[in-house]
Amino acid sequence: MLITILFYIGIIAESMSCAVAAGRYKVDLFGVFFISFVAALGGGSIRDVLFNHYPLAWVENPNYVIVVIISAFIATRIIGFIQRLKFFFLTLDALGLAVFSVIGAKIVIGMGYGLTHAIIAAMITGSLGGVLRDLFCNTIPLIFQKELYAVVAMACGAIYWFAYPYLGEDIATMVTILIGFVMRMIAIKYKISLPIVTLEKENS
Amino acid sequence: MLITILFYIGIIAESMSCAVAAGRYKVDLFGVFFISFVAALGGGSIRDVLFNHYPLAWVENPNYVIVVIISAFIATRIIGFIQRLKFFFLTLDALGLAVFSVIGAKIVIGMGYGLTHAIIAAMITGSLGGVLRDLFCNTIPLIFQKELYAVVAMACGAIYWFAYPYLGEDIATMVTILIGFVMRMIAIKYKISLPIVTLEKENS
């Protein structure tokens, strides 16, 4: 129940901030919807296709698609407003990241897989939507350069996997989301990121 | 039967115009084949993977692949000729769009899905091939900026869904293809497109 509400918050936050990002490129209204859809539901779709987990969430429940499109449409009407609320949306996005990652881990654990799979599924669900979005906008994916986005997603997968046998599914979910959310906000605040790999200097 | 002929016309038109488009970038002959394949059969493949509809059309019937490759090869031999016949190919492409979209809708309706799914499947089948093609050519996908391409695809899905219980599958197919084709030609002729979303001006 709570996870459903959080999931809706996650896809709304994703599609709204994406719709704003899409405005940076010259795309039409359909492009905005499409990119928002990919960002909000693409990560979970890739996970389900790779792990053979059918039907996909939005095929089973097309309301998700409708919510994404309405959110993206509203976002295009209030772009200036959203830009002034940038921190609010960063916060929602951090929440969405944690929620998506935990959902990803829960699904593959429910299919009988172990720790490595939970980490990979959390990473795919939490961060691949953003990779796809950047692909379609023709830029090098931001998550390869951004503050710990994928690392937080993977951490959520691992934390949930260790926590749920002790705490039960519900409390483990809440605790993991909280930790993931805090990690992400700290990474944003202190601009913590992974080392950039470059060719120029030899590392050995 | 008629739909099969139209499908062949669709993939031939797609792969030929694609092969010409690929020539704008420095790609080799294999690249031309690959991009033509993706444009002609990629949308349907994504639909089948997302809706768990196996085997994919071209896996079941590899003749499609051979037709695409031969068409693309011929196109590279007669590029100048095709460019002079630009309007003829735009017409074939409009027909292909309508045919692909109706096929997409038919398949998911045949799997027991409803209106929303028919619209989404029509959109995926009719227009995602072009999105993939543009991705591989490293440009922002044209359909996000082009005259109503995806909108026509979605309209076909909806029209077919409303029409087939009354008109039967065959007549509904023909009527939908006709309407979709006319919509697309009108959009091209009058350069009708969706509003472009931009950041510069606030819309609210």
Add this chain to the structure above:
Amino acid sequence: MLITILFYIGIIAESMSCAVAAGRYKVDLFGVFFISFVAALGGGSIRDVLFNHYPLAWVENPNYVIVVIISAFIATRIIGFIQRLKFFFLTLDALGLAVFSVIGAKIVIGMGYGLTHAIIAAMITGSLGGVLRDLFCNTIPLIFQKELYAVVAMACGAIYWFAYPYLGEDIATMVTILIGFVMRMIAIKYKISLPIVTLEKENS
């Protein structure tokens, strides 16, 4: 057994040379891992999704993921060393290409498919990983411009299909890998490539 060892050599070679290539763009450590994973295991994953061959290799055996990540990490520590050994890695990559292609052909032949499918599966397994890698790095895929990469992969699929009824699976595998490897090395040495298709001059 031998094929498993060769497969490990293939994914190690792919992920190491990829990690070095990723350094040309400003990506962080996660980006390096992700792109290496896609290059080493992406082609096989696409093949399995398109041919409905579940579970994917790395889902069934997550050791592959760990090997890829460790190889990529080591590569980032010894970039200068790898660059001096460029020819050694080109050789490993040529071996990997042949191995991946044969594995792709074997899998779909094992599913009951024929020659066309063997060629397509070999092409997908051997060369799509590199296409994906280039997509994520935001360049026009190199294999569309590079020495016979995809052609060697397809040739491996065809050779294996013709050879295995006569030679048995094991010897056919070895022979095909050898021929594919030699083809690729010759193509590199003499810079043999497919004709580039361009718009400028009319070919007819």
